[in-house]
Amino acid sequence: MKKKAAIYARVSTDRQEYQRQIKELQSFAERSNMEVKYVFEEKQSGFNSERPEYNKLMALTKEDIDIVLLWELSRLSRKSIEIQSDIEKLTSKGINVYIHNKSLYTLDEQGNINPTTKLIISIVATIAEDEVRTSKQRSKSARQQYIINEGRSYTSHAPYGYTLKNKKLFINEKEANLVRRVYQLCIDGYSIYGIAVLLNSEGLRTRANVLWTQATINSMFKNTVYIGKPKYCISSVRRTSKVFTRQYSRKVLEYVTLDRPELAIISEAIYDKAAEERKKRRHRSLAIDIQPYLLQHLFKCPDCNRYYTFDRTTKRQKYKCARKYDKTVEKPTCQSPALERERVEFMIWESVKYYCIETMANTRKEEQQLPLLEEIDALKAKIENIDNMKQKIVKKAEIIVTAAIDLKIHYSNMPELYNKKMEEVDKLNKEAIKLDYERKRYKSQIENAKSQIDAINNVKDMSQYLKDVDFDTKYNLLHEVVDVILPYGTKDNCFLLEVRLKTGLKYYIGYYPIRAYYIQFLPSKGNYFVGEERSGYLEIINAKSCEHISLETEMKKYTIVEYINQMDIPANRYPALPYRLKKRDKFLKDMLQGYSKEQLLEMLQ
Incomplete structure (x- = not known):
């Protein structure tokens, strides 16, 4: 009876070929009266544990195969401890492992572990891992010597202002002129944001033909290659977060500054002058007595996930998404609304007082x-x-x-x-x-x-502190209680705010700026809002079921406007800013429904 076999072949790069490994192992299987049931082949580093074909192999059981055929031990892994662990996992299932270049079996004919083979595998695996490390270190050392002593490029991607030819950097005069201009604009008083806006307004684009951004301009100011002193990383460590499938971000541990005067585009004096100007602008706001806005770092755009900024330039100061109005961004992707400061600050403060003191403290x-x-x-x-x-x-x-x-x-x-x-x-x-x-x-x-x-x-x-509090107290209390506020708006000038407190409570505020009141309410199983869809859901009684006196319910989907209108009932209404309560307000009558004069005056205090 033929034994069922699986072949595993691996190479590290696309330049290597594993077909010869497979053919040799297939020939061996045929000579040894084996039937090859599976062939696993992949181009992955042996140091990478996330290998799809490898994982398939390790998932096989004794019922699937009797033996695994390897060209050499390092095909299984490059790490000694992992090789020994994998061999142990396979043999514990009763699966034999054959290493072709050493002619070794891990199990004898009776299915028992061969202690001599186990020792040899341990030694070979350890030596193989050490050889790989030594080879990598030699290659890295040789590359560093070429870069440091022979003038090769310190990077595989030429910075803006340079061209890479034959592994060496050369100044690109067209791009270099723009680099010199960027530094001069900084010295003349332009901010990084202002420089990006100016370049974009003139129709200039980066090498990738995209708009200039603050991050791109800022990286130019930090790159010392422009004064002929590039920094070359000689030691780094891989971060835990994976960026791409086979690429990881790295943290620089050590670098050397190369002396390449032929690469200088600007003088050191200009570089230092620009750095000094940026430092001055960074601390300029400290000299001006500007009070922070009350809801700073609480509003967050639900589309681009950036915090709202505060616009003091208009008569009606507003909170708005920083990215949506950023002129260095080609196409805004967010639909988040700008919010009038006075109104939203009043509503958030009043609603937080209500839920923190009455609802949360007493019933929830x-x-x-x-x-x-x-x-x-x-x-x-x-x-x-x-x-x-x-x-x-x-x-x-x-x-x-x-x-x-x-x-x-x-x-x-x-x-x-x-x-x-x-x-x-x-x-x-x-x-x-x-x-x-x-x-x-x-x-x-x-x-x-x-x-x-x-x-x-x-x-x-906290209730004793909430009467007649000053700005600083309000600011501190709101930032202790509120986690984030997600704003949603429509073209009909209708707004919905999703307020999340640090205690885990979530509630909604809905309002029209022209109305003298706003509504606030808590979500429930039959009443909730889905931000990704910009839709509210309400549980309603199925109309068809009423004919049979059966109270079957269904969830009905509403737009933001429809959802707010559905929740606009007297029990959910709260008076807006006092100065808006005038006789000529056509919504005053609606707002007064359900409230006595004494109750209304009490709420406005």
């Missing part, structure tokens, strides 16, 4: 605390799981240390084997450190949840 405490308590329980479970994982790592490290001691005793003439095993222990220690970091992070989240519970319990004590 337990309801708000419940999800926080559940979150704390979930985080504690994660911490317990981390503790279990750490115990496993400690046990694994103990096993490796024992193996290292045995190697030192029986192979005293090969001290490098002992050292490699201890390096594996160091890696496990690093994993344990990462788990400790995760544990601390979860602990911090638990403390944060507990502080939210404390905020809910203590919010009733």
